[in-house]
Amino acid sequence: MKNILAFLILVVVVSSCSTYQETLKSDDIGAKYALADSLYDIGKYKKSLKLWEQIVPVYRGRPQAERVMYKYSDTYYQLGDYYLAGYNFERFVKSYPKSTKREDAAFKSAQSYYKLSPRYNLDQGDTQRAMDKLQEFINSYPESVQIPVANDMVAELGTKIEKKEFEIAKMYNKIAVSQFTYPAAIKSMDNFLSDFPGSEFKEDALFYRLDSAYKFAIGSRRDLVTERLEAAKQYHETLIKYFPSGKYNEEATEMITDINERLAEAIN
Incomplete structure (x- = not known):
C-alpha cells in the first residue's frame, strides 16, 4: 500500500509539473491567468510569478x-x-x-x-x-x-x-582625543540636540558635549582655561537639569568636582 501511495503521489506531482510547463509555454492567456491565480491562492508564489509576468502586459486596460x-x-x-x-x-x-x-x-x-x-x-x-x-x-x-x-x-x-x-x-x-578638535565635537553635539530635541539619545549627547567641553578646557592654555571651565560647567548644569540621576552621574560628578576645584584655584 505504501508503494502504491508513493507512486500515486509521484504521478500527481509529475502531472502538475507537466501542466505548469505546458501552460507556461502556451499562448493561452486565459489558462495562464487561471493557473497563476490558483498557484497564488495556495502559496506557490515563485511559479505564480512567472505566469503573472507573462500576462500582466496583456491584461492592462482589461x-x-x-x-x-x-x-x-x-x-x-x-x-x-x-x-x-x-x-x-x-x-x-x-x-x-x-x-x-x-x-x-x-x-x-x-x-x-x-x-x-x-x-x-x-x-x-x-x-x-x-x-x-x-x-x-x-x-x-x-x-x-x-x-x-x-x-x-x-x-x-x-x-x-x-x-x-x-x-x-x-x-x-x-577623534578629538588625539587631534584636540573639541570645538568640532561640541558643535556636532549641539547640532544633534538642535535637530533631535526629543531624542532617546539626548542624555548621551548632553554627556558627550560636557565631556568634550571639560577636556577642551583642561587642555587649553592657562589664559583660556577659566573661560572654558565656565562653559563646561554650564553644560554640566544642563545635563543635571534633564537627568539628575542619570547613567552618567558618576562621571559627571567627577568632572564638576574637578571643574569647581580648578575654578576655585584660579580665583585664589
Whole structure:
C-alpha cells in the first residue's frame, strides 16, 4: 500500500509539473491567468510569478487588470522582493484610486519600503524614503486599523536615523582625543540636540558635549582655561537639569568636582 501511495503521489506531482510547463509555454492567456491565480491562492508564489509576468502586459486596460495587478504586486511582497513589491503596489494605488484594495496596497507599499531600511550604520536614504511613505499612508488613511503599526514603524525608523546621527556626532568626541578638535565635537553635539530635541539619545549627547567641553578646557592654555571651565560647567548644569540621576552621574560628578576645584584655584 505504501508503494502504491508513493507512486500515486509521484504521478500527481509529475502531472502538475507537466501542466505548469505546458501552460507556461502556451499562448493561452486565459489558462495562464487561471493557473497563476490558483498557484497564488495556495502559496506557490515563485511559479505564480512567472505566469503573472507573462500576462500582466496583456491584461492592462482589461476589466481583470485591477485584480491581476494586485496579485502580481502581492506576489513580490510574499516572496520578500520588497523593492519590486513597494514599486508595484505604489503603481497600483495610483492606477486604481477607487479600488477596495487601495488601502491595503498603500500599506503594503509603505511596509515594503520599511523592510528595505538598512542597519543604522549604513546610508539611511531608504530609511527616510520609508518614513515618507509611511507618513503618506498615515495622512491618507487616518482611520485605518494599520495606523498603530504604521506609527510604530515610523518611530522605529526615526530612532534608527537618530542613532546614525548620534554615532557620527560621537565620533568627533573620539577623534578629538588625539587631534584636540573639541570645538568640532561640541558643535556636532549641539547640532544633534538642535535637530533631535526629543531624542532617546539626548542624555548621551548632553554627556558627550560636557565631556568634550571639560577636556577642551583642561587642555587649553592657562589664559583660556577659566573661560572654558565656565562653559563646561554650564553644560554640566544642563545635563543635571534633564537627568539628575542619570547613567552618567558618576562621571559627571567627577568632572564638576574637578571643574569647581580648578575654578576655585584660579580665583585664589
